[in-house]
Amino acid sequence: MDYETVMKLALERGFYFPSCEVYADAQAGFWEYGPTGVGLKNKFLQLWRRELIRRDGMLEIDGSQIMSKSVFEASGHLGxxxxxxxxxxxxxSTFRADKTIAEITKIEIPESADxxxxxxxxxxxxxxxxxxxxxxxxxKNFNMMFKVGIGPEEEEAYLRPETCQSIFVDFPRLYKTMRGKLPLGIAQVGKSFRNEIAPRQSLLRLREFYQAEIEVFCNPTKLDVVEKFEEIQDVIIRIQTDSEPVAMTCKEGLESGIIPNKFVAYYLGILTEFYEKTGVDITKSRFRKLGEKEKAFYAEVAFDFEVETTIGWLELVACNYRSDYD
Ligand SMILES: [Zn+2]
Structure with missing residues (x-):
């Protein structure tokens, strides 16, 4: 099915539609899930909880969407x-520099370039x-966080641009009150907010959107001690380091050095198994290993999990090995 057909179906059957659509000042990049859309989303989350959260005994939290300025100073997002x-x-008129250049010249400059x-x-x-x-x-650089003013003094705070921030902020308390044993996976589903310059393609580039996120905290001296590695060592994943994705098992990816450690290999494996169960054709997926300039500022090694669609490759999950950044 092509993009237009999916869009038509979504609107006709109430999967999703633009927010505030009856008003002329409705802003782009905000969408509502209709009844069928909520059903589909809930089904996806059920599977996510079963296959990832419960499988590994992770903890789930539901954090606040507005967070104080200090959080984003510490995380590096303000800068x-x-x-x-x-x-x-x-x-x-304002445009994204990287997208405009890519559209006109096909030259890809990573967004974090000088x-x-x-x-x-x-x-x-x-x-x-x-x-x-x-x-x-x-x-120029344009910060994508939405600023909000708290109370009559309008104290500076921000809508979180990704769900992981509350996970990092809450980690000390969770570690102490729950079981205090590493590795510890903490998960969260919730809204994130980004002031995108050019929101488009309905649910693909939004200003307000859901993320289902997992952060796994581990002992950096035990990155190659993963009890359950055998469960996924033969899962076939497709990794792309330069031109074409290459199919290999998680074990081969690890042994060839493309995947930095057993820990990361394990999670790439269970992520692949999860997406296979959602119905994604894994032969049309890839873990694209990101280059130095392309990966996020906090990542030491990063893989984007992407699927091939009629409108090109789409990123579904950013898999970042953050080392001790946070
Ligand atoms: Zn102009």
Whole structure:
């Protein structure tokens, strides 16, 4: 089924539809799940809880969506959670620098690249505003977090841009009150918020969206002691380091050094098993190992789990080995 057919079905049968759609000032990037959509989402979460959370005895929390400024100072999001943007000097339209360059020239510049790289690509390829052919100002960073003011003093706080922040903040208490034994998996399903410049493709690039996230805390000296590794060592995963995805078992991925340790290999394995059960065709999936500039600022090694669709490869899960960043 192509994207237009899926979209038509979603709207006609009440899976999902734009938020505030009867009003002229409805903002892009906000969508509602209708009754059938909620049913589908609940089914997915049931499977997620059964196959990942209960399978490994992880803890589930439900944290607050608004969090204080200090959290995002500490996490690095205030400084780093930004997209490169370009503004037209004539009509003031704003675009994502990386997306605009990729659309026009097919040159892929990672979003975390130095801003000068975008400026160079724009001048070398003579890229102009797509609306009015005007010139662009220099590339700037735009922080994607939604700021909120708390109380009459409007104290600075933010809507969380990813669900993991409450997991990190709550870890000391959870570690103490629950069982205090590593490895410890903590999970959370909930809303996250990102002030995207160009939300599009309905549920694929949203400003308010659900994430189902798991953070596993482990002893860094025991990354190769994973009791249940045998359960998944023969699961076939497709890993892409350069041009084409290569099928290999989790064990082979580990032995070849593509996967940094047994711990990461184990989770790539159970994630693959989970998605297979959701109905995703695993032969059309890949774990794309991200390059130095492409991965998030907190990650030491990162794999994006992606599936091939009629509109190209889509990222479903970001698998980050964060080492001791948090
Ligand atoms: Zn313009």
């Amino acid at each position: 780093n959670f930004a997209d490169p943007i370009i503004k037209c000097s004539k009509c003031n 801003l000068i790289e975008f400026d160079n690509a724009i001048s070398q390829n003579n890229i102009k505003c797509q609306k009015c052919k005007g010139d662009f100002e220099k590339t």
